[in-house]
Amino acid sequence: MGCASSAPESETAKAVAREKKSLNAMRTAFPAAFVEAYEVLDCDYYDRYGGAFRVISITDDIERTAKVMRIVEKAEDKDDESMTLAQFNTEEYVLELMHSESVTKLHESFLETRRKPYIGVHILDRVTGDRLVDRAQKKGGKFSEDEARVILTQLAQVLSTLDNLGATCGSLELSTVFFVDNYEDDIMITSMPYCTLVGRDAPFEFRYETYEWLDPETGETVIRTYPFDSRDIRFAAPERFDPGKRRRDLRKPVDCWAFGVIMFTMLAGYRPFDDEDLPTLCERIRRGNFTAFTYDIETWGGISLAAKDLIAGCLRVDPRRRFDAKRIVSHPWLTNATFAQTQSTPPQSSRSDHSVLDEFDELDDEEFVSPHVDPSDDPTARVPTAA
Structure with missing residues (x-):
C-alpha cells in the first residue's frame, strides 16, 4: 500500500522539479534590462517557444504581463510557433499606434540578441479573464x-x-x-x-x-x-x-x-x-x-x-x-x-x-x-x- 501511494507522489515531485528547472532555464535567457526592471511573480504558461508571466514593475509597483517570444532572424528559420524578428517589430509598432480600450497597451519591449534564438519580451496590461x-x-x-x-x-x-x-x-x-x-x-x-x-x-x-x-x-x-x-x-x-x-x-x-x-x-x-x-x-x-x-x-x-x-x-x-x-x-x-x-x-x-x-x-x-x-x-x- 505504502509503495503504491508513494509512486504517484514521486512522479509528481519529479514533474514539478522538471518544470521548475525548465522555468529557471527560461528565466536565465530573459533580456538583462527586463530582469532589472521587472520581478517575475508567476507563470501563466510557457513552452519551448515562449510564454506569459505575471510580473511587477520595480519602478511603479504595478502588475503587468510579460509576453515572452522565441525570435528567429530569418523567415526561412521560422516554425509554426516562433516569430520572425520582423514580426516582433511590426507587432510592437502596431500596438504602440493602437489607442483602443479593447487592445492591450504595450508599455515597453525588450530584445535579447546575445544568443540564438533571440528572446523578445512585450510588457502588456494584465488581463485575467477567459478567452x-x-x-x-x-x-x-x-x-x-x-x-x-x-x-x-x-x-x-x-x-x-x-x-x-x-x-x-x-x-x-x-x-x-x-x-x-x-x-x-x-x-x-x-x-x-x-x-x-x-x-x-x-x-x-x-x-x-x-x-x-x-x-x-x-x-x-x-x-x-x-x-x-x-x-x-x-x-x-x-x-x-x-x-x-x-x-x-x-x-x-x-x-x-x-x-x-x-x-x-x-x-x-x-x-x-x-x-x-x-x-x-x-x-x-x-x-x-x-x-x-x-x-x-x-x-x-x-x-x-x-x-x-x-x-x-x-x-x-x-x-x-x-x-x-x-x-x-x-x-x-x-x-x-x-x-x-x-x-x-x-x-x-x-x-x-x-x-x-x-x-x-x-x-x-x-x-x-x-x-x-x-x-x-x-x-x-x-x-x-x-x-
Missing part, C-alpha cells in the same frame, strides 16, 4: 443577441481603429479575444502576431499546403492550396487560400470576414465553416458556402434580420463587396438595438463562385497606405536595442 471561446462554452455554446452585441460592438471598434491606422490584425478568432476579467464583458485583444501594415510586405513568409479536389464542373481533379500556419483556418478569408494574388491576404477585408465568422458562431453556437474533411472545409470557405439561415430555422428563426444582414455582408467572398470596418461599426444591429430587432434589409446571399477570386483586380497599394504610418519608417527593419 471568448471559453466564455461561449460556459454559456452552452452561444450568446443572445444582446449579449453578443455588447462584445461585438467593442470588436467592431477595434476593426475601425485598425482601419484608420492602415493595419490588419490577421488573427482574429474566438481564441484570440480575451475578457479583461470574468466579471464584466469588456474584451481585450492581447496580441497581433500576424499583423501587417497595408502597402508593406508581410513580416513573415506565407506557407501553403495542397490538396486534391474533384472539380464538379469539369470532372477533373485539380490541385488547390490552403494557408498553413498556427492560425485557425476556419476563420480564414477566401483570399488567403491562393498565393500570388497581389497580396490580397494582407488586406483589411480579412479581418471583416473573421468578424463575420465570430458573430455567426456566437449567435448560432456552431461555426459557419466546419468539416472534418479538410478539402471539403477549404472548398466551403473558398465559395462562402455556409449553412443558409433558411435551412436552420430552429437556430436562426428567432434571430433578427439585422443580425443576419451584418453576418451575410461580412461573409461575402468578393472582398470588394464585403462590408468594411466603417460599414460594420455603423450597422444598425450594433448602433440601434431596438431598430435592429425589428427591421433590416433582407440578408444577401454570401455564396459566390470561386471565379470571382480570379477576376478580382485590386487597387494599388499606395491607395491604402494610412496617413498615420510614415512611409519612410519601415517597422520591420527596426531592431530594438539588445539588452
Whole structure:
C-alpha cells in the first residue's frame, strides 16, 4: 500500500522539479534590462517557444504581463510557433499606434540578441479573464443577441481603429479575444502576431499546403492550396487560400470576414465553416458556402434580420463587396438595438463562385497606405536595442 501511494507522489515531485528547472532555464535567457526592471511573480504558461508571466514593475509597483517570444532572424528559420524578428517589430509598432480600450497597451519591449534564438519580451496590461471561446462554452455554446452585441460592438471598434491606422490584425478568432476579467464583458485583444501594415510586405513568409479536389464542373481533379500556419483556418478569408494574388491576404477585408465568422458562431453556437474533411472545409470557405439561415430555422428563426444582414455582408467572398470596418461599426444591429430587432434589409446571399477570386483586380497599394504610418519608417527593419 505504502509503495503504491508513494509512486504517484514521486512522479509528481519529479514533474514539478522538471518544470521548475525548465522555468529557471527560461528565466536565465530573459533580456538583462527586463530582469532589472521587472520581478517575475508567476507563470501563466510557457513552452519551448515562449510564454506569459505575471510580473511587477520595480519602478511603479504595478502588475503587468510579460509576453515572452522565441525570435528567429530569418523567415526561412521560422516554425509554426516562433516569430520572425520582423514580426516582433511590426507587432510592437502596431500596438504602440493602437489607442483602443479593447487592445492591450504595450508599455515597453525588450530584445535579447546575445544568443540564438533571440528572446523578445512585450510588457502588456494584465488581463485575467477567459478567452471568448471559453466564455461561449460556459454559456452552452452561444450568446443572445444582446449579449453578443455588447462584445461585438467593442470588436467592431477595434476593426475601425485598425482601419484608420492602415493595419490588419490577421488573427482574429474566438481564441484570440480575451475578457479583461470574468466579471464584466469588456474584451481585450492581447496580441497581433500576424499583423501587417497595408502597402508593406508581410513580416513573415506565407506557407501553403495542397490538396486534391474533384472539380464538379469539369470532372477533373485539380490541385488547390490552403494557408498553413498556427492560425485557425476556419476563420480564414477566401483570399488567403491562393498565393500570388497581389497580396490580397494582407488586406483589411480579412479581418471583416473573421468578424463575420465570430458573430455567426456566437449567435448560432456552431461555426459557419466546419468539416472534418479538410478539402471539403477549404472548398466551403473558398465559395462562402455556409449553412443558409433558411435551412436552420430552429437556430436562426428567432434571430433578427439585422443580425443576419451584418453576418451575410461580412461573409461575402468578393472582398470588394464585403462590408468594411466603417460599414460594420455603423450597422444598425450594433448602433440601434431596438431598430435592429425589428427591421433590416433582407440578408444577401454570401455564396459566390470561386471565379470571382480570379477576376478580382485590386487597387494599388499606395491607395491604402494610412496617413498615420510614415512611409519612410519601415517597422520591420527596426531592431530594438539588445539588452
